Amino acid sequence: MLKALALADHGEEALARLADMGRLGVPVDSYSYAHGLKACIAGSASHAPASARVREMHAHAIRRGYGLHTHVATTLIDCYAKLGIVTYAERVFAWMPERNVVSWSAMIGCYAKNERPGDAIELFQEMIASDADLVPNSITIVSVLHACAVVNALGQGKVLHAYILRRGFDSLVSVLNALMAMYMKCGCLQIGRYIFDWIGRRRDVVSWNSLISGYGMHGFGRESLQVFEEMIKEGISPSIITFVSVLGACSHAGFVEEGKKLFESMVEYNVTPRAEHYACMVDLLGRAGRLDEAVELIQSMRIGPSPQVWGSLLGACRIHGHVEYAEMACSHLFDLEPRNAGNYILLADIYAQAKLQNQVDVLKELLEEHALEKVPGCSWIEVKKKLYSFGSVDDKNPQVEELQALIGEFVTQMKNEGYVPDTRTVLYDIEEEEKERILLGHSEKLAVAFGLINTSRGEPIRITKNLRLCEDCHSVTKFISKFTEREIIVRDVNRFHHFRDGVCSCRDYW
DNA sequence: TTAGGGTTAG
Structure with a gap:
C-alpha cells in the first residue's frame, strides 16, 4: 500500500496510513519507512510541504527505533539531499552505526547535488581511506566525477580516471560517459572526444548528448552540428536534452539560421518543444541582436514562458543595451522569481549602461528592502x-x-x-x-x-x-x-x- | 516488498 502511494506521489496519504498502522497496532518495519519517505518527496511541487512530511516521517521512524536503520537512514539522507537540507543529511550520516557503500554514495551525492562538490570529493577520499572492506562502485564513481566536473577539478578527475582503470570500471558506459563529460567540462575537449571514440558502438544517447554539448560549450558549433547529424544517421533518436544541447551550441557559435531550422525540425523527431528549448531560441536570437524576433517567439508560445525564457531575453538586453525589453522581461521575472537577486542586478546594469543612475538607485533600494544579496563573484x-x-x-x-x-x-x-x-x-x-x-x-x-x-x-x-x-x-x-x-x-x-x-x-x- | 548515479539550459 505504501509503495503504491509512493509511486502515485501521494505523500499525505502515506503519512495517514502510517498513522493508521500505529493506531491499529500493526507493526511497522524498515520497508514501511523506505516507501513512506519516498512518497513524502515524490512529485511535490513545492519543497515546504515535502520537507514537513519528511521530518514528520523521520520523527515517526525515530520513535519506532528505525531512525538509524541502514536502509531507512540512507533514504533519509537522499530525501534531505533532494530537499537541499544538507545539515540534516549530515547529521543522519554521522549518527549511523553502520554505513555501507550505498550510504556513503548517498552522502557524496548529497554534496554533489547541493553545490558542495569540494565536500563530495573530500568525502570520497575519506571513504577509500577509511575501511578496506568499503569499496566504491560505479555509482559512487559517477557521483564524484560529476562533482569534479562542477568545480573544474581536473587533477582530481585524473586521479579518478586512474582509479577507474585500476578497478576495471572502464567497461561500463555510464562511467565512461561521466568521465568524458568531466574532461570536457574541465576544458579537455580532445580527451573527451577520444573517450567517445573509445566507447565505440556501445555509445548511448547520453554519450552523444555529452559530446554535442561539449563541443557547444567550447564554441565549436560546426563540430556540434556534425555530431548531431552523425547521430541521426546512425539511427539514434534525439532526446529533449539533445535539442537543448545542439541549440545551445548554435547559440554559443552564433548560428542563427541553423538553430531556427533545428528548432522547426523538432516535431519530425517527435520531440515537443518545451520551455527550455524556447529559452535556448530566445538566447540564440537575442544574443545575435535579433531582439524583436525573440520577443515575437515568446509571444507565440503556447506554454507559459518560464523564468529561463525571460532570463534569456534579459541577458540579451544586457548585451545589446535594450532598456524597454529588459523592463518587460523583469515585469515577469520579478513576479516569477522575486528572490532572485541576479535579475535586479542585470536590470540595474542595463540602466547603468544607459546612464539612468536614478533607476539604478531605485533598484538598489529594492534589493535592500527585500534583503536580497548579489551572488558574489568567485x-x-x-x-x-x-x-x-x-x-x-x-x-x-x-x-x-x-x-x-x-x-x-x-x-x-x-x-x-x-x-x-x-x-x-x-x-x-x-x-x-x-x-x-x-x-x-x-x-x-x-x-x-x-x-x-x-x-x-x-x-x-x-x-x-x-x-x-x-x-x-x-x-x-x-x-x-x-x-x-x-x-x-x-x-x-x-x-x-x-x-x-x-x-x-x-x-x-x- | 526497502537505500545511492550519468547527458541540458540565461
Whole structure:
C-alpha cells in the first residue's frame, strides 16, 4: 500500500496510513519507512510541504527505533539531499552505526547535488581511506566525477580516471560517459572526444548528448552540428536534452539560421518543444541582436514562458543595451522569481549602461528592502591538485596585494597601447579612478595572476568562474595571454574561453 | 516488498 502511494506521489496519504498502522497496532518495519519517505518527496511541487512530511516521517521512524536503520537512514539522507537540507543529511550520516557503500554514495551525492562538490570529493577520499572492506562502485564513481566536473577539478578527475582503470570500471558506459563529460567540462575537449571514440558502438544517447554539448560549450558549433547529424544517421533518436544541447551550441557559435531550422525540425523527431528549448531560441536570437524576433517567439508560445525564457531575453538586453525589453522581461521575472537577486542586478546594469543612475538607485533600494544579496563573484584555480578560490573583495588571502600589483602592471602596459578600462559594469556611483580599482580586484584577474605566479611556463592556466566573464576581464586576459605567451582557459558560468596569443576562442561573442 | 548515479539550459 505504501509503495503504491509512493509511486502515485501521494505523500499525505502515506503519512495517514502510517498513522493508521500505529493506531491499529500493526507493526511497522524498515520497508514501511523506505516507501513512506519516498512518497513524502515524490512529485511535490513545492519543497515546504515535502520537507514537513519528511521530518514528520523521520520523527515517526525515530520513535519506532528505525531512525538509524541502514536502509531507512540512507533514504533519509537522499530525501534531505533532494530537499537541499544538507545539515540534516549530515547529521543522519554521522549518527549511523553502520554505513555501507550505498550510504556513503548517498552522502557524496548529497554534496554533489547541493553545490558542495569540494565536500563530495573530500568525502570520497575519506571513504577509500577509511575501511578496506568499503569499496566504491560505479555509482559512487559517477557521483564524484560529476562533482569534479562542477568545480573544474581536473587533477582530481585524473586521479579518478586512474582509479577507474585500476578497478576495471572502464567497461561500463555510464562511467565512461561521466568521465568524458568531466574532461570536457574541465576544458579537455580532445580527451573527451577520444573517450567517445573509445566507447565505440556501445555509445548511448547520453554519450552523444555529452559530446554535442561539449563541443557547444567550447564554441565549436560546426563540430556540434556534425555530431548531431552523425547521430541521426546512425539511427539514434534525439532526446529533449539533445535539442537543448545542439541549440545551445548554435547559440554559443552564433548560428542563427541553423538553430531556427533545428528548432522547426523538432516535431519530425517527435520531440515537443518545451520551455527550455524556447529559452535556448530566445538566447540564440537575442544574443545575435535579433531582439524583436525573440520577443515575437515568446509571444507565440503556447506554454507559459518560464523564468529561463525571460532570463534569456534579459541577458540579451544586457548585451545589446535594450532598456524597454529588459523592463518587460523583469515585469515577469520579478513576479516569477522575486528572490532572485541576479535579475535586479542585470536590470540595474542595463540602466547603468544607459546612464539612468536614478533607476539604478531605485533598484538598489529594492534589493535592500527585500534583503536580497548579489551572488558574489568567485573564481578558482587548481594548482597541484589543490583548489584555490578568490572572491572579488578578498582580503583574507595575503597574496592579494601582490596579485593586484601584477595585474596593475599589465594594465599600465595595456593603457600605453590604447586600452581604456571598461567600468560600465561597476554600479557604484563613484569616481572613475575608484571604479578602475574595483575592476583590478575582480576575482578572475586575481586567479589569472595567481596562476601566472604559481605554475610553470608553458603550462596552461585553467580558471573557473561562477558568473559570466565581464568585458574588462575578457580584454585584460586576452592581453595577458599574448604578453606572457600563456594559454589561459577560463570556464565561466555559460561556456569556455580559450585565450591564446591575444585572441579568445569565443571571438568576443559570448 | 526497502537505500545511492550519468547527458541540458540565461
